[in-house]
Amino acid sequence: MKTQPNLQQPDAFYAAWVAAHEHLDPVRSADLNARLVLLLANQIGDHAVLLECIEAARTSADEVEPG
Known part of the structure; x- marks a missing residue:
């Protein structure tokens, strides 16, 4: 599992991801x-690798306090 930044254009990816959610209600966004x-x-x-990613995501989610 890669944990170091590996995106060629992280800002462009994030912008495209956010733009894809424009005008979507929460259900359609999810x-x-x-x-x-x-x-x-x-x-x-x-x-x-996918199982490692699931575990890493779950671990980091458990570390974040709700709120």
Whole structure:
């Protein structure tokens, strides 16, 4: 699993991601994110790496206080 920054154009990616959510209600926005995650997971393809990513995301989510 890559944990160091690896995006060629991180600001452009973020801007495109945010723009894709414009005018979407929360349900459609969450659906877009879910579809994006599945497409990116398919690009990765490696089951073990995907499981590592799930664990890392969950661990970081558990460390953030709600609010």
